Amino acid sequence: MYNIFHLHSLLEFYLTLYRGVEIWRIENFKPVPLPKADYGKFYSGDSYVVLQTSGRAGAGAYTYDIHFWLGKDTSQDEAGVAAIKTVELDAILGGRAVQHRELQNHESDKFISYFKPCIIPLEGGVASGFKKPVEEEFVTRLYMCKGKRVVHLKQVPFSRSELNHDDVFILDTKDKIFQFNGANSNIQERAKALEVVQFLKDTYHEGTCNVAIVDDGKLQAEGDSGEFWVIFGGFAPIGKKVVSDDDVVPDKTPGKLYSIAGGQVADQIEEYSKSTFENDKCYLMDCGDEVFVWVGRSTQVDDRKAAMKAAEEFLTSNNRPKATLVTRLIQGYETHSFKSNFDSWPSSTAPSAENRGKVAENRGKVSALLKQQGVGPKGKEKNAPVVEEVVPPLLEANGKLEVWSIDGDAKNPVASEDIGKFYSGDCYIVLYSYHSREKKEDFYLCYWIGKDSTEEDQNTAAKLTASMFNSLKGRPVQGRIYQDKEPPQFIAIFQPMVVFKGGLSSGYKSHIAEKGLDDETYKPESASVIQILGTAVHNNKATQLDPVASSLNSHECFVIQSGSHLYIWQGTQSTYEQHAWAAKIAEFVKPGVHVKYQKEGSESASFWLGLGGKDTCGSNKVSLDTNRDPHLFAFSLSKGKFEIEEVYNFDQDDLLPEDILILDTRAEVIVWIGQAVDQKEKKNALEYGQKYIELAESLDGLSPHVPLYKVNEGNEPCFFTVYFSWEASKTSIPGNSFQKKVTILFGASHSAGRANQGGGSQRRAAVAALSGVLTNEKTIADEPPPADEPEQPEEAPEEPVEPSEPIPEDDNSEPKVAIEEDENGILSSQSTFTYEQVRVKSEDTVPGIDLKRREAYLSVEEFESVLGMTKEEFYKLPKWKQDLTKKKVDLF
Numbered sequence: 001m002y003n004i005f006h007l008h009s010l011l012e013f014y015l016t017l018y019r020g021v022e023i024w025r026i027e028n029f030k031p032v033p034l035p036k037a038d039y040g041k042f043y044s045g046d047s048y049v050v051l052q053t054s055g056r057a058g059a060g061a062y063t064y065d066i067h068f069w070l071g072k073d074t075s076q077d078e079a080g081v082a083a084i085k086t087v088e089l090d091a092i093l094g095g096r097a098v099q100h101r102e103l104q105n106h107e108s109d110k111f112i113s114y115f116k117p118c119i120i121p122l123e124g125g126v127a128s129g130f131k132k133p134v135e136e137e138f139v140t141r142l143y144m145c146k147g148k149r150v151v152h153l154k155q156v157p158f159s160r161s162e163l164n165h166d167d168v169f170i171l172d173t174k175d176k177i178f179q180f181n182g183a184n185s186n187i188q189e190r191a192k193a194l195e196v197v198q199f200l201k202d203t204y205h206e207g208t209c210n211v212a213i214v215d216d217g218k219l220q221a222e223g224d225s226g227e228f229w230v231i232f233g234g235f236a237p238i239g240k241k242v243v244s245d246d247d248v249v250p251d252k253t254p255g256k257l258y259s260i261a262g263g264q265v266a267d268q269i270e271e272y273s274k275s276t277f278e279n280d281k282c283y284l285m286d287c288g289d290e291v292f293v294w295v296g297r298s299t300q301v302d303d304r305k306a307a308m309k310a311a312e313e314f315l316t317s318n319n320r321p322k323a324t325l326v327t328r329l330i331q332g333y334e335t336h337s338f339k340s341n342f343d344s345w346p347s348s349t350a351p352s353a354e355n356r357g358k359v360a361e362n363r364g365k366v367s368a369l370l371k372q373q374g375v376g377p378k379g380k381e382k383n384a385p386v387v388e389e390v391v392p393p394l395l396e397a398n399g400k401l402e403v404w405s406i407d408g409d410a411k412n413p414v415a416s417e418d419i420g421k422f423y424s425g426d427c428y429i430v431l432y433s434y435h436s437r438e439k440k441e442d443f444y445l446c447y448w449i450g451k452d453s454t455e456e457d458q459n460t461a462a463k464l465t466a467s468m469f470n471s472l473k474g475r476p477v478q479g480r481i482y483q484d485k486e487p488p489q490f491i492a493i494f495q496p497m498v499v500f501k502g503g504l505s506s507g508y509k510s511h512i513a514e515k516g517l518d519d520e521t522y523k524p525e526s527a528s529v530i531q532i533l534g535t536a537v538h539n540n541k542a543t544q545l546d547p548v549a550s551s552l553n554s555h556e557c558f559v560i561q562s563g564s565h566l567y568i569w570q571g572t573q574s575t576y577e578q579h580a581w582a583a584k585i586a587e588f589v590k591p592g593v594h595v596k597y598q599k600e601g602s603e604s605a606s607f608w609l610g611l612g613g614k615d616t617c618g619s620n621k622v623s624l625d626t627n628r629d630p631h632l633f634a635f636s637l638s639k640g641k642f643e644i645e646e647v648y649n650f651d652q653d654d655l656l657p658e659d660i661l662i663l664d665t666r667a668e669v670i671v672w673i674g675q676a677v678d679q680k681e682k683k684n685a686l687e688y689g690q691k692y693i694e695l696a697e698s699l700d701g702l703s704p705h706v707p708l709y710k711v712n713e714g715n716e717p718c719f720f721t722v723y724f725s726w727e728a729s730k731t732s733i734p735g736n737s738f739q740k741k742v743t744i745l746f747g748a749s750h751s752a753g754r755a756n757q758g759g760g761s762q763r764r765a766a767v768a769a770l771s772g773v774l775t776n777e778k779t780i781a782d783e784p785p786p787a788d789e790p791e792q793p794e795e796a797p798e799e800p801v802e803p804s805e806p807i808p809e810d811d812n813s814e815p816k817v818a819i820e821e822d823e824n825g826i827l828s829s830q831s832t833f834t835y836e837q838v839r840v841k842s843e844d845t846v847p848g849i850d851l852k853r854r855e856a857y858l859s860v861e862e863f864e865s866v867l868g869m870t871k872e873e874f875y876k877l878p879k880w881k882q883d884l885t886k887k888k889v890d891l892f
Contacts, residue, residue, distance in 0.1 A: 039115065100326070118153040142157070168186075175209055282296065311326055392489070403428055406460050408506055425505065426508060427458055445478050448461075453508065489538075496581075529559075549608065549612065554572050628666055634659060651724055832859045838855075841890055
């Protein structure tokens with residue numbers, strides 16, 4: 001195994017586990033690391049191994065995806081080496097990576113998402129049984145674009161006959177890039193193709209060439225369309241799309257399960273569940289568009305290799321399309337797309353000690369080299385500071401807070417002095433209005449459900465909250481919050497927040513009377529124990545527990561009411577912050593009452609008497625940290641079945657106005673609604689969110705009580721935008737996906753011009769083109785438009801829209817103080833400034849710096865002092881965590 005991935009390569013590999021993607025190309029039948037500058041370029045005569053590492057540093061939650069990419073002209077030998085090296089790399093990782101076979105022109109969306117907006121297909125290959133790629137002068141190329149999430153870019157012969165009415169094409173010439181939109185092409189594919197146009201312009205034209213958009217059937221003799229057709233030798237009507245075997249995309253079908261025995265796909269298993277799978281066997285799941293090979297943890301390496309070969313033979317013998325994906329899964333690391341073929345997938349035990357031992361053994365081989373380079377066992381420098389939990393940003397403080405309690409069919413306002421007091425038997429509606437940095441008024445509207453509340457009160461709260469949402473013109477973030485699952489932004493607006501036992505509503509009182517239950521509702525004169533656990537503004541909720549000694553814990557602090565006495569009990573491991581917060585809670589629940597302090601181990605006899613006698617206190621420390629792992633999903637309802645599809649490596653450009661998308665952070669579920677979504681669909685948004693929660697509960701163990709929000713485009717709160725590299729100006733642009741992208745790339749005037757231009761039949765345009773284009777060909781060629789101004793795109797086939805307002809000018813668009821980025825993505829500048837000069841609230845701001853990358857101008861010493869970590873550690877964090885970390889120190 002180590003003859004190729006030798007110790008030096010292992011060291012490099014081990015350190016790359018913390019920086020996302022690593023690529024090896026097969027050269028002379030050995031894997032050779034690919035230079036970062038060549039990422040995204042794949043030669044048709046080569047094979048590659050691509051490793052993607054995801055997860056949280058230090059949390060033991062890394063996940064690995066290994067893709068072996070096979071060019072259409074690669075040799076069988078090289079393809080075989082790539083497959084073998086994939087298995088070897090998986091073994092180094094403990095055998096828990098998900099393996100993917102990727103064929104050129106049929107790559108999975110996940111693979112392409114690593115190289116957004118697209119991968120660039122190139123002819124040629126290295127000298128390994130194939131010709132070397134030859135550097136040439138610029139050659140005009142024609143590409144076909146497919147996909148609304150990621151772009152599958154395929155180079156096609158430079159011929160007019162390749163064009164059709166159903167697809168989007170890009171014609172890349174030396175001086176100008178044209179995008180041709182087929183009349184029947186998808187709006188979202190047109191928008192994504194524009195991202196490719198911009199990428200080609202920046203990558204191969206140094207950002208200086210002109211760009212034009214040509215719409216199928218709408219020609220102007222002296223415009224971009226005329227110039228476009230001249231390049232093809234003149235205009236002629238284009239034909240219908242001719243579908244080849246290479247274009248066949250298989251449909252997703254219900255999963256069919258087969259056992260694999262002796263390296264052969266055996267009998268189909270008609271009825272199956274998770275319990276069907278045995279850990280010493282292999283199985284094949286055929287889902288039409290994708291074939292999964294499931295491998296038990298106790299299977300031998302030879303059996304695993306034979307299983308993948310059996311899958312290849314299965315596809316060949318059944319004449320399956322090339323676009324059929326092949327994915328190999330190890331037991332315990334199944335993907336969502338695999339688990340979605342089951343009604344449920346109960347949580348399993350942790351990986352075996354054997355697998356954990358393999359990882360430890362392989363990592364031990366590079367331990368000495370890591371130490372020599374001053375790197376610790378987790379890939380961090382020795383003595384590096386510990387990074388505290390990153391908490392999503394909270395809503396702006398000093399807003400207006402209103403709370404109503406539910407009683408019967410009505411909501412009653414809660415008195416200002418009682419805001420922050422919740423009862424577990426009741427439901428509440430909370431409205432918080434505040435001003436964001438953009439100076440506009442925003443609203444946070446949600447209802448809170450006590451764990452002992454009645455179903456009638458819960459339904460009333462939901463109904464009245466929806467009514468308030470509508471009265472505010474759909475501007476608020478609307479949410480549903482369950483007791484004990486309160487998110488940081490909810491707790492933070494209540495200072496303090498205390499949850500008492502029992503309830504005050506008539507519904508709760510009737511319920512316990514009918515059930516013959518005791519009324520445990522908190523009363524100021526009754527015995528009570530209130531737990532003080534968290535002290536940060538986002539987790540300092542206090543909770544009433546049973547009034548017995550066993551409720552106490554050495555790591556916590558408690559406010560205890562016993563008869564006429566009010567105590568604050570301090571555990572031996574409790575903190576000063578807990579003591580201070582307990583005093584504030586005591587004043588909140590019993591204002592003006594004298595407090596007696598009791599330290600664990602020196603309590604008075606009267607103290608224990610009020611708790612029913614002395615007992616052993618708990619000593620387990622409760623963690624309040626929430627591990628967030630954001631994933632974005634699109635969904636569909638197929639024959640009544642709710643199905644989801646992940647949007648991999650998502651960014652703001654994936655939020656298309658025609659869509660409803662679901663962001664799951666594991667700590668909250670947020671349903672995002674595009675502005676172009678049908679009104680009926682908008683009303684069902686929370687219902688879709690609930691369907692997602694039910695699905696994720698059955699397949700991934702998501703809590704059914706996770707906070708659920710819905711957010712309309714243009715009103716996104718900070719705890720949503722933090723997971724994106726957010727530009728607020730994009731949300732204010734009207735129009736569909738394509739119109740918005742045109743505005744972003746060319747400006748509002750170009751978008752308006754496209755919307756207001758007149759049309760004309762294809763025949764009329766053809767006559768004009770035949771008579772005018774040819775006579776003006778020399779003029780067009782001799783007088784190209786200025787290189788620094790993009791051509792005004794022509795009209796879109798969509799319905800006209802009102803001209804949009806200009807995009808707010810971004811003073812960060814052209815920073816004068818340059819920033820450099822090295823091959824590891826670490827930013828720096830030759831000009832350094834002090835923290836006080838670059839911070840957001842600086843009184844001596846340096847002109848011309850990149851306002852989104854203020855940290856890059858700090859010296860190495862001040863960077864580590866302010867951010868508490870090295871540059872290497874910081875730039876290995878996901879972008880959203882980088883932004884959060886910077887916000888905490890006023891650098892974002």
